[in-house]
Structures are given as C-alpha cells and as structure tokens.
Amino acid sequence: MLQSQLFTKTRKEAPKDESSKNAQLLTRAGFIHKEMAGVYTFLPLGLRVIERIKDIIREELNNIGAHEMKMTALQQKDIWEKSGRWDDEVVDDWFKTPLKNGTELGLAFTHEEVLTNIMKNYISSYKDVPVYAYQFQTKFRNELRAKSGILRGREFLMKDLYDFSLDKEEHDKFYEKMKEVYMSIFTKTGIGEQTYLTMSSGGSFSKYSFEFQTITDAGEDIIMYDENKKIAINKDDYSEEIFDDFGLKKTEFNFKEAKSVEVGDIYTLGEKYSKALGLTYKDENGEEKNVYMGSYGIGIPRLMGTIVEIFSDEKGIIWPKSVAPFDVHLIDLAQQQQAKQIYESLQENGVDVLLDDRQLRPGEKFADSDLIGIPIRIVISKKSLDQGGVEVKNRNSEESQIMSPQALIEFIKEL
RNA sequence: CGGAGCGUGGUGUAACGGCUAACAUUCUCGGUUUGGGACCGAGCGACUCCGGGUUCGAAUCCCGGCGCUCCGACCA
Numbered sequence: 001m002l003q004s005q006l007f008t009k010t011r012k013e014a015p016k017d018e019s020s021k022n023a024q025l026l027t028r029a030g031f032i033h034k035e036m037a038g039v040y041t042f043l044p045l046g047l048r049v050i051e052r053i054k055d056i057i058r059e060e061l062n063n064i065g066a067h068e069m070k071m072t073a074l075q076q077k078d079i080w081e082k083s084g085r086w087d088d089e090v091v092d093d094w095f096k097t098p099l100k101n102g103t104e105l106g107l108a109f110t111h112e113e114v115l116t117n118i119m120k121n122y123i124s125s126y127k128d129v130p131v132y133a134y135q136f137q138t139k140f141r142n143e144l145r146a147k148s149g150i151l152r153g154r155e156f157l158m159k160d161l162y163d164f165s166l167d168k169e170e171h172d173k174f175y176e177k178m179k180e181v182y183m184s185i186f187t188k189t190g191i192g193e194q195t196y197l198t199m200s201s202g203g204s205f206s207k208y209s210f211e212f213q214t215i216t217d218a219g220e221d222i223i224m225y226d227e228n229k230k231i232a233i234n235k236d237d238y239s240e241e242i243f244d245d246f247g248l249k250k251t252e253f254n255f256k257e258a259k260s261v262e263v264g265d266i267y268t269l270g271e272k273y274s275k276a277l278g279l280t281y282k283d284e285n286g287e288e289k290n291v292y293m294g295s296y297g298i299g300i301p302r303l304m305g306t307i308v309e310i311f312s313d314e315k316g317i318i319w320p321k322s323v324a325p326f327d328v329h330l331i332d333l334a335q336q337q338q339a340k341q342i343y344e345s346l347q348e349n350g351v352d353v354l355l356d357d358r359q360l361r362p363g364e365k366f367a368d369s370d371l372i373g374i375p376i377r378i379v380i381s382k383k384s385l386d387q388g389g390v391e392v393k394n395r396n397s398e399e400s401q402i403m404s405p406q407a408l409i410e411f412i413k414e415l
Numbered sequence: 416c417g418g419a420g421c422g423u424g425g426u427g428u429a430a431c432g433g434c435u436a437a438c439a440u441u442c443u444c445g446g447u448u449u450g451g452g453a454c455c456g457a458g459c460g461a462c463u464c465c466g467g468g469u470u471c472g473a474a475u476c477c478c479g480g481c482g483c484u485c486c487g488a489c490c491a
Contacts, residue, residue: 012440012452013427017483037483091491110491144416144489152490220490267491333450363451370451383450391450 001044001326003356006030008043010368020218022305023149025317029371031325038146038154040301045372048325049304050157054136056188056322057159057298060181066132066161071115073108073138079117080106083276093142107140112295115162116273123164123291126283130170134161136300148218150305151261161296164279168270171292175268178296182212182264185298190307190320195263196225196232199242206268208237208245213260218309221262224255232260261306269293317373318396321415326354328412329374331365333381342380342390342405351412370395376415378408 008030031046080086095107165171186195198213225232271290332339379391393400
C-alpha cells in the first residue's frame with residue numbers, strides 16, 4: 001500500500017475523550033475511530049490487524065475440524081424465550097427493538113440458541129455428531145459502562161465456536177483440546193508469555209470453567225498466577241474449595257497477584273440449550289438423547305487492544321510480527337526509482353509493504369513509522385545508497401544494518 | 416445503576432461576569448530546508464454541546480437535558 005493513498009493521518013496528541021493506552025495509540029496512529037462510547041470504526045490499518053488475528057484463529061480452528069459459518073445479528077425472540085434468556089431479569093444487556101410489523105427482535109449478544117436451533121436441521125443421528133462450528137460475528141452488549149477503549153465495547157467482533165458432541169466424554173475431550181488451541185492462538189498473536197489458563201467459577205452451566213487471562217495493568221480482572229506452572233485462578237474464586245475440587249495442594253504453588261484481561265473463555269454448556277430447544281439425536285439403540293454442548297469465545301478487538309497495551313513504548317505501538325498491519329514499512333527518503341523497485345519486488349515475494357512515498361521531512365516519517373509500529377522499517381535514502389543499499393531496523397531495537405536490495409529480499413523472506 | 420470529573424475551531428489547551436473568544440497544531444498558499452514531527456511569512460477554520468434562567472452584559476454563575484472519561488457495581 002502506498003502511504004500517500006492512505007487517507008488516515010497520525011496525530012501528535014490523543015483526543016481527550018480517551019484515556020486508555022490502547023485507544024490513545026490506536027487513535028493517534030489512525031487504526032480506529034470512535035463513534036460513541038464503546039463503539040469503534042476500524043479504519044484501514046485497524047482492519048488489517050483484525051484480519052491478521054482472524055487468520056491466525058481460522059487456521060487453528062480449521063486444523064481441529066471446525067467449520068466457519070456466519071449467523072445473523074438480528075435474532076428472533078421465541079428461541080430466546082425457550083432458554084429463558086429473553087427476560088431482562090436473566091440477561092440485562094440486551095438491545096431489543098420491534099420491527100415495523102410489531103415483531104420484537106434482539107440484536108445478537110451471543111449465539112447458543114441460534115445455532116442450536118439451526119442444528120436441529122442437521123443433527124438427528126449419533127452419526128451426525130460431533131459438529132464444531134464457529135463464526136466471526138458482531139455482538140451487541142448493552143453495557144452499563146463501556147470502558148478501556150476497545151477492551152469493552154457495546155458492539156464488537158467475536159469469534160464464537162460451539163461444539164455439539166455425543167456425550168460428556170466426547171465433549172470433555174474436545175474441551176481439553178480447546179485449551180491447547182486457545183493457548184496456541186494467544187502464543188501466535190504474541191501474548192502467550194503473559195497469558196494464563198485460569199480457573200474460575202463457571203456461571204450457570206457448570207461449577208467451574210476456564211478462561212484465558214492476559215496480565216496487563218489495563219485489565220479489570222485480578223488473577224492469582226503461578227509463572228512456572230503456567231496456571232492461574234481468578235481471584236474471585238481463589239479459595240480452599242477450588243483447591244479441593246481440583247485436587248490441588250495450595251502449598252505446591254507460588255501464586256502472585258496481577259491485573260489481567262479476559263481474552264478468551266471456554267464453557268461447558270452440557271444439555272442446557274439442547275434440552276431447551278429440543279436438539280436431540282437417536283443413538284445406536286434408537287433412543288433419543290440430548291446433544292452435549294460447549295461454547296468458546298474470543299473478543300477480537302479486545303485481543304487487539306490487549307496486544308497494544310502490552311507492546312508499546314513512548315513513541316508508539318510495537319506490533320508482534322504475526323498481527324502487524326504490514327510486514328515492512330519502507331520509507332523512501334531518496335525520492336528515486338529504487339524505492340518503487342524494492343516495493344514491487346517485496347510484494348512479488350509475498351511481503352506486505354507499506355511504502356511511505358510522501359514528500360515529507362525524514363523526522364516526520366520516522367515519527368509516523370514508530371507510532372504505527374510496523375515491526376520492520378526499511379529506509380532508502382541517499383545516505384543508505386551511498387553505503388551500498390538500504391537500512392533495515394526492527395521497531396523494537398535501536399540498531400540497524402545496511403544491506404543490498406537483493407540481500408534484503410532474502411532477509412525478509414527468511415523471517 | 417451509585418459516585419467523581421469534564422464538554423471552547425479538525426486536534427490539544429487558554430480566557431476575572433466586560434475589547435473583535437487567545438495560543439499551539441492540523442489544513443491552504445509562498446519561501447527556505449531534507450536522517451528524528453525544522454524554520455520564516457500570509458491565510459482558512461468557532462452560533463464556546465443543547466435548552467432555559469440570573470444580569471446592563473454569560474464561554475464564565477444557576478437549573479435541566481445530552482455526551483465523554485474515571486472509580487465502584489454488573490459482565491450469564
């Protein structure tokens with residue numbers, strides 16, 4: 001992409017209606033635009049990051065036999081009444097609205113009921129399960145208080161996966177697998193080191209569930225975590241009881257306390273929704289059984305915001321390679337043909353390049369580059385050409401090296 | 416939903432109840448400059464969030480609304 005064609009601009013100052021680091025940096029660098037509290041537009045750079053994150057998740061989920069689909073954001077009232085979740089006393093963050101013909105509907109806050117209802121068309125035999133289906137969908141939560149930039153929004157993109165299993169045993173196996181898959185996703189997006197599989201109370205479906213908590217001061221949760229054993233307990237649930245229930249000895253752990261963000265959660269739903277909506281199959285003996293379910297969520301903007309909270313310095317964002325909007329930021333200070341040639345040959349080799357072809361002073365280009373945070377910066381200038389090529393520098397290091405255009409291609413391809 | 420704070424050009428700030436609402440930045444034009452948001456000059460850009468009230472006079476004081484941020488509660 002040519003930076004001269006990118007319509008967004010950077011700002012020196014953050015708008016005063018943002019105080020979280022993620023929203024300040026993402027706004028200043030031109031990744032997001034706030035529409036209202038908790039509601040953000042993702043601009044071209046921001047969308048690229050979203051798509052990179054989605055790609056990582058997709059690859060992991062497709063690997064274990066899950067299939068992507070896309071459900072609707074408008075949902076009918078009656079399937080929610082069957083599970084009892086239409087009631088404001090049960091779920092208090094609905095956005096509900098009547099149609100012109102009077103029919104009441106809800107804006108999606110989750111999709112258990114919807115997908116369970118869909119699956120009634122496709123699951124009728126024990127041979128039809130397990131089914132693993134997921135989507136990336138806009139979710140609407142009528143939060144009393146949106147906060148922390150893109151970490152808690154009223155409208156946000158969520159990856160939600162649901163498993164439809166034969167029985168508890170089959171579901172449990174998948175659940176264990178998802179623990180690994182989630183960890184792998186968070187590792188690939190760059191926050192593996194800070195992210196802990198965390199035990200917490202499980203809500204209405206089961207006594208306990210697991211969530212993935214990433215340590216950062218921007219978080220609204222508090223976890224007790226063991227760095228070596230790589231496990232944590234949500235502080236709300238940190239008790240003798242939980243140790244007993246999991247058969248663990250408190251003395252075997254060295255727990256520390258930290259603020260954290262819940263970047264993902266995995267729930268066992270059991271037969272709650274299959275029973276409520278009548279999703280059953282016939283087993284080998286012709287007997288009717290309820291499908292056994294689980295749900296697995298990751299808030300995509302929240303994950304993106306968490307990454308920014310962790311990886312930044314006083315100059316701007318420092319994207320992990322895997323989720324950066326571009327692989328390389330090519331900065332042309334020479335205003336000659338070489339930059340265009342390198343730009344094109346990098347692209348031919350499958351490298352995503354942002355070429356800063358604007359006629360600006362070097363200082364401004366460097367400042368923008370640091371703010372936007374693309375992991376590799378390549379400068380082509382009179383100075384670098386005199387020294388025999390281009391200057392390559394990582395965003396997170398001060399050192400740079402000169403290499404020839406040919407060597408550059410090889411160097412980038414190997415990363 | 417309880418509490419606190421804040422709403423002034425696109426952005427960030429200033430202005431005792433009293434001149435034409437100021438400064439910086441962005442933007443436009445001209446000049447100079449080209450390895451860390453450089454410099455000089457000239458411009459454009461505001462019903463001071465909305466509605467009432469007090470006053471000779473309100474960005475400023477009072478009431479109501481709306482919006483935003485933060486703390487707490489909530490987060491299936």
